Each structure stands twice: as C-alpha cells, then as structure tokens.
Amino acid sequence: MAPLAFAHGGSGQGSSAQAHEPQEHRDGENSEAQRDYRYSRYTLAVLASVVFCLFVYRVVIQSIRYIRTLTCLNNDTQKYFKMPNLAFGAVKQHLLYAPLLRRRHNREVHFAWFHLGYIPTRFQSLFLAGFVAMNITLSCYGIAWSGSRATALTQLRNRTGTLSVVNMIPLVVLAGRSSPLISLLNISFDNFNLVHRWFGRIVFLQGLAHSVAQIAISVDKSGWANMQITFQNNQIFMTGLVATVAMTAIVLQASSALRHAFYETFLHLHITLVIITLVFLWKHMDNTHPQKYLLAMIVFWVVERLTRLASLIYRNVGRGGTKAELELLPGDACRVTLKMVRPWTFQPGQHIFITVPSVGLWTSHPFSLAWSDDGAGDSQHDSEKGYQLSADDVLSDSRDKNSMSLIIRRRSGFTEKLFQKAERSTSGITTISAFVEGPYGGHAVLHSYGSVMIFAGGVGITHQVPFVRDLVAGYASGTVAARKVVLVWVIQSPEHLEWIRPWMTTILAMDKRRDILRIQLFVTRPRSTKEIHSPSATVQMFPGKPNVDTLIEMESENQIGAMGVSVCGTGGLSDDVRAAVRKRQGTRNIDFLEQGFTW
Numbered sequence: 001m002a003p004l005a006f007a008h009g010g011s012g013q014g015s016s017a018q019a020h021e022p023q024e025h026r027d028g029e030n031s032e033a034q035r036d037y038r039y040s041r042y043t044l045a046v047l048a049s050v051v052f053c054l055f056v057y058r059v060v061i062q063s064i065r066y067i068r069t070l071t072c073l074n075n076d077t078q079k080y081f082k083m084p085n086l087a088f089g090a091v092k093q094h095l096l097y098a099p100l101l102r103r104r105h106n107r108e109v110h111f112a113w114f115h116l117g118y119i120p121t122r123f124q125s126l127f128l129a130g131f132v133a134m135n136i137t138l139s140c141y142g143i144a145w146s147g148s149r150a151t152a153l154t155q156l157r158n159r160t161g162t163l164s165v166v167n168m169i170p171l172v173v174l175a176g177r178s179s180p181l182i183s184l185l186n187i188s189f190d191n192f193n194l195v196h197r198w199f200g201r202i203v204f205l206q207g208l209a210h211s212v213a214q215i216a217i218s219v220d221k222s223g224w225a226n227m228q229i230t231f232q233n234n235q236i237f238m239t240g241l242v243a244t245v246a247m248t249a250i251v252l253q254a255s256s257a258l259r260h261a262f263y264e265t266f267l268h269l270h271i272t273l274v275i276i277t278l279v280f281l282w283k284h285m286d287n288t289h290p291q292k293y294l295l296a297m298i299v300f301w302v303v304e305r306l307t308r309l310a311s312l313i314y315r316n317v318g319r320g321g322t323k324a325e326l327e328l329l330p331g332d333a334c335r336v337t338l339k340m341v342r343p344w345t346f347q348p349g350q351h352i353f354i355t356v357p358s359v360g361l362w363t364s365h366p367f368s369l370a371w372s373d374d375g376a377g378d379s380q381h382d383s384e385k386g387y388q389l390s391a392d393d394v395l396s397d398s399r400d401k402n403s404m405s406l407i408i409r410r411r412s413g414f415t416e417k418l419f420q421k422a423e424r425s426t427s428g429i430t431t432i433s434a435f436v437e438g439p440y441g442g443h444a445v446l447h448s449y450g451s452v453m454i455f456a457g458g459v460g461i462t463h464q465v466p467f468v469r470d471l472v473a474g475y476a477s478g479t480v481a482a483r484k485v486v487l488v489w490v491i492q493s494p495e496h497l498e499w500i501r502p503w504m505t506t507i508l509a510m511d512k513r514r515d516i517l518r519i520q521l522f523v524t525r526p527r528s529t530k531e532i533h534s535p536s537a538t539v540q541m542f543p544g545k546p547n548v549d550t551l552i553e554m555e556s557e558n559q560i561g562a563m564g565v566s567v568c569g570t571g572g573l574s575d576d577v578r579a580a581v582r583k584r585q586g587t588r589n590i591d592f593l594e595q596g597f598t599w
Helices: 014-019 023-072 086-096 122-140 149-175 180-185 189-222 224-233 235-253 256-261 263-284 291-316 378-384 391-396 414-423 458-477 494-499 501-508 548-557 571-583
Strands: 109-111 114-117 323-329 333-345 350-355 365-368 371-373 400-409 429-433 435-441 451-457 484-491 517-523 539-543 563-568 590-594
Touching: 023 122, 023 149, 023 180, 086 122, 122 149, 122 189, 149 189, 149 291, 180 189, 189 224, 189 235, 224 235, 235 256, 235 263, 256 263, 263 291, 291 333, 291 435, 323 414, 333 414, 333 435, 333 494, 365 400, 365 458, 400 414, 400 458, 414 429, 451 458, 451 548, 451 571, 458 484, 458 494, 458 501, 458 517, 458 563, 484 494, 484 548, 494 501, 548 563, 548 571, 563 571, 571 590
Parallel strands: 451 484, 451 563, 484 517, 517 539, 563 590
Antiparallel strands: 109 114, 323 333, 323 429, 333 400, 350 365, 350 435, 371 400
8 A cells, every 4th residue: 555545645556556556656646645744743842842832931941930929028119020121022012912913903803794703913923824834835845846747746645644644633622621732831711722723724725725736636536527437436536535525624613703792602613524524534534644643632531531531520520510690680691609529729711611401412611700708698697797807718718618709791692591590580590510621821910910901891891800819919918919909890880799798898808908909890881970989998899891901000100019910801901901001011010910701
C-alpha cells in the first residue's frame, strides 16, 4: 500500500499496480512522504515552542507579582512599583492590550441583526497571521509547480491532507473547557476559543484543498462522467467525501451569526458533526502514517470528556444530588443558590457550567460565581445587627464550601425558561435539581496591586464581587498589597442593587473596609432624581454613564504602587476601560484585566 493511502485515494488494486511501478517513482513518493511528515513535525514543534514561551512569560509575570506582593505587605507608599517599565509599557500599549484597529475589541461587530464576531487584539492577530502564513508556506513549499499537473496536484493533495490532520491536535486541545493549558498558561477559555475557531478554519481549508486536488486528479484521469462510479466503488474516496462535507457543515454552522442565534442547537450539532468527521476520517486514513496524529487527537478528546464526566459525577451524585434554589429578584433576574453534594475551594474569578434537567437536559451554560458560604445566612445576620466581621471570619468563608451563589439575568432560551420556573413559585423560592460542572477559572489574582479599580456592567458584578471581598479581607489581615480599592458598577435602575444587597451588606460590615474600599454606582436610566442618593462618603451614587477615562485618570494621579484595572461588563464598557488603560502606559504602572464570555 502507498505510504499515504488516505491521500493517494487509489483503488483496491493499488498494491499490485505499485509492484510494477519504477523504483525511481516509488523512491520519489517516499521522499515526498518523508517531507510531509517533516513539515508536520515542524508545525507541532512551532506550537510547542509557542506554548513554552507563553509558559515562561507566565512564570516571569507571576514571579514578579509574588515578589511585589511580599515587598509591599508592610509598605504603604510602594513608590518603586508605581513607576512603569517603559519598554514593557510600550509592548502593552501597542501589542498586548491594543485592538487590531482602533478601540473596538470586546464589542461585537453587527450587520443588521447578524453577529459578525469580535475583532482580536494585535497580539492575537499577529499570532494567527503567523500561523496562517506558516501553514500556507508549508502547504505550498517544495511542490513541483513547474512539473506536470498530475505531479503538482498529487504533492499538494498529500501535503494538505497531512497538515490538516496534524492541525486537528491543537484544534481539539484548544476546544476543551478543562484543557490543562488553560491553567498552565493562565489564559482564559475565551481566548482559547478564539484561537480554536481560527484553527478550525485552517483545518477545513487544508482538508478542502486536499479533496479538491484529489477530485482534479480523478477528473484529469477518468473525466467527470466516471466520477460517480469512482466514489461508489472506492471506500477511500467516499469516506473522504463524507468527512469533507461534515467539516464544511461545521464551519458554516459555527459562524458567529448562527452560533449566537441558536447556541444550543449549534452546540449539539457541532459535537455530532465532529464525531461524524472523526469516524469517517479514521476509515479514510486506515493503515496510514498520519492516522497516528488522528489517534492522538481522539485520545485527548475522549480523555478530556471522561475527565469532565468524572468531575460532574463527583460533584453532583450522592447525598440527594445538587440542588438549586431560585429566588426572583427585581430587574428580570434571579439569584441561584447551589447546594453542592461535595464542597470545593471557592476563589474569585471562578465560573461554572449549569445543567438543569427540568429546563434542558442536554444544555449547559456558563455563569460567574458571585458568593460562597454555608448557606445559613449568619454573616448577613451579624452585619444587620451592626457586628463587624473580622478578616478571619470572611477568609474562612473562602475555603471549602457547599453553598455557591450566582445571579442570572433573564434573556432568551435557557435563562428565560429558568426565570419562568422561578416565577411560578408561590413561596418566592423554588428548589430544583441541577448538575454543576466546574469550577473553571479563578487564576486571576489582584493581591500584588497597591491600587485596584474594578469595573462592572450590569450582571457582570457577579464576577467582581468576590475580588472586592477578597481584597478587603486581605487588607484587614495584612496579606495583600492593596491600599486602595474602587468598585465602579454601572446599572440601569436602582432596583438592580437588590441583586447583591446581602453580599454587599456583608462586605460593608467587614473590618477596616472604610480604610480601603470606595464604591461608585452609576444609574443610567433612573426614573427620577430622588432615586439617586449617596448613603455615605465611601458609597456614592451618580446618574448617567461614567466617564471611564476621567475616573481612571483621577485614581492614577494618586495611585499607590502598581495599579490593576479589572472589567467585566458590556463590550462597550470593556473597550472604554481598555482604551483608558492603554492611554496611560508609559506614565503609570497599570495592568488591564478583562473577563468576557464571547464564545
């Protein structure tokens, strides 16, 4: 059998025909196959090098932040860390934080009601452009373009087929929620998903080029009239055709417009089409060398899925199962309190995937965790009585807990059905069974910054509340560098304050809270000016939208040490914060941290 049976697409008489081929021809084929394998190894080596460089970068940054935290624990001025590194500031301003064009990055591009996707940053664009250019070069370099048409098409078919399969390995690694690279490199799943989609397009285009080249070879040899007979009598042709059609369907249904309009349908169809592609590719590549790349990819995909299944069972099965308490809140929202079967260590920045069988058995949706406690409400009760919570009280609340809470805003699909279920309750609280997958994330840490600004838009506050609690508790216990924390929350109506009232009451009662925390609330759609009132000097309320640039300028003028600016909210808010932070690179030591769910 030829070295690349899946690519050569010969008939069942290929082996006997090969026995009568000239030795020079077979040697040429072996040489071309070896070159294809070498280019495959180049691709994997380049990707491994990128991972290594990102890991080294992560280790260096984490080490700097750890040393900065230790140095600043007993330093209230932190003047040394206030000054920026001019070279690294320029890199952040023009590469790491910069959108590809002007300001727009997290605010999605629309055409009418169509979602056209998000504009990547310059660093993301540079990486993707480099990888695309590398694959174009490897697909075309060394092809005998000046030789016969049949020779060029055969080499192109073999090369693109092999590279397409090789690129499936990083494609699948980037797709997994529990991919080990997420925690190893401290890169969000949101960014992984962006790269995953581009890798998918590359795999598809190389697979399409492989198929088109093979069809051209067959047409040149037998003509269009015999193509139907060729496909019917040749398993390699037929399985390759089915895999190509399935990959085409994957790319079409994964477009941003369809993905956002019919997400649940997209997800189920996506997985089904992937399985179909893998099954027919396996048959298409039977007993060929590139099949080992496909095997590696399948093994990783199966192991990742089984790992998630094992975690799902461990977290939710036994002791009556995981329960979710739904409580209606003003502003088309509900508070969901999860009573877990087994506890986990709660950390700021974590998110989970929830499946509610009574709402949708085969759907899981991501939500940020906002709070953790024992579910007894003791902390709220104490704060209402005027007791002051110590740092130890609150820090102990961040260890292994069985109760996790989050806020879900009413939208469409799953959230609409969940809200309707909560509405039907006569007691105000509905208890249902649920399955929780996670936690994921929780890698971002703000402990090393002397000044911290935390921006939240609407329900994005659920991601930011744990950071506020963590920093206030850390300041009281002397375990963080933070000396100034400013929370800026943009809401449409004052009634949205009810979403986090019990948690914010607990935070406001914490020891030394007034020394470090200021809260600024911006109400964009107040019904009257009477709704706008500031409870105290450290908790202020304003009408309208905030001037993000002015707020960051005011804080950066008097910042203590390094400054961290975090945002979780609408795309427009995130882009405004990003632009304001970029503007001050080179004059202040300011880092930008963004949380988004853009997939």
